Amino acid sequence: MDDHESVKEEVNPAVMLKNQSAEKGANRGSWTDEEDRKLAEAIEIYGPKRWKTIASKAGLKRCGKSCRLRWMNYLRPNIKRGNISDQEEDLIVRLHKLLGNRWSLIAGRLPGRTDNEIKNYWNSHLSKKVHQKEKQSKGTAEMGCSRIRKKRKAMMNEVKADRTREGNSSSGGAPGDSKLSFDVDDFFDFSNEDPMTLEWISKFTEMDDG
DNA sequence: AAAGAGTCCAACCGCGACCAG
DNA sequence: CCTGGTCGCGGTTGGACTCTT
Incomplete structure (x- = not known):
């Protein structure tokens, strides 16, 4: 398992800085293609559960948590990345109004989107947008329905x-x-x-x- | 072209919930 | 019922990238 470690060092030196303070023996920081491949293979065999087992069986020096996150946010099939449509954006805003920062619930209503992506999108785009909008349209609410x-x-x-x-x-x-x-x-x-x-x-x- | 500021996003962390023994 | 292990969630961080001056 030294393979991916050396790859990692070459691929992303910045990660190594981070790793210096990390716990002994555990990989941290960005995932390499090699790690992704190993993880995908392990999940194919064991299924997307028992993350700790997957981490060790795949020969990854990652914690189960990290493996799960990588799978959920990046490797999972049918995942949509980027290009959030106006419709989706609108839905996010509305659902956020109802649910607050319940990103996983919101993501559940947007097929192919991850909670992390929605959270990031909200924090970088929508929160500002919504604040502006709220200031503009105060007192225009009406009842009904x-x-x-x-x-x-x-x-x-x-x-x-x-x-x-x-x-x-x-x-x-x-x-x-x-x-x-x-x-x-x-x-x-x-x-x-x-x-x-x-x-x-x-x-x-x-x-x-x- | 270079430097600084601002933005994006992948990944980590801490905590609470859940479940099996 | 209690305890330890595991999972899932939301908040936060920091490096990479883009824009502005």
Whole structure:
């Protein structure tokens, strides 16, 4: 397994600087093609689970976590990279309004996109955009749409109940993470909706501006 | 052309949740 | 029920790249 290590040194010297402070024996920093290949092969055999096993079986001096991240954000099949469309961007903004920084949930609604990519995209593009927009369009919210109200109310009640149930047990964790009794997947499942009915999301989120 | 500033994005870290023993 | 191992998530970092002066 010395192969990829030497490759790494050649390929990315900057990484080695980082590695100097890293724990002994573990590779860190950017992944090489060789490492990617080994990881992909191991996942083909063992499946995208048991990351620690995969890391060792693949002969990678990486932790399981790192392998998982690499797979999820880069090597996974059907992954879309870059070129986030206006439609996708719009959806991200709306979902962020509803969900906050729940990047994995948001990513789940955007096929082929990763939470990391969306998070990065938000931090570098959208957060500024949205802030500007918010300043511009203050006080233009309007009410309407009973479906929105129903869903919103149901959601808020659940969140509220969930929080009191939990008390103040956790300090830093995502609030009510995946514990909502309504099915988030169902809630945001737009697959059976025609584009026109997606309007309700739009109205839903607009209500928050008021 | 060079230097500095700003932006992007891959990867790491820490924490909480989950699960098997 | 408790404990240790593992996984998944969100926040953060820092090197690479691009733009501006």
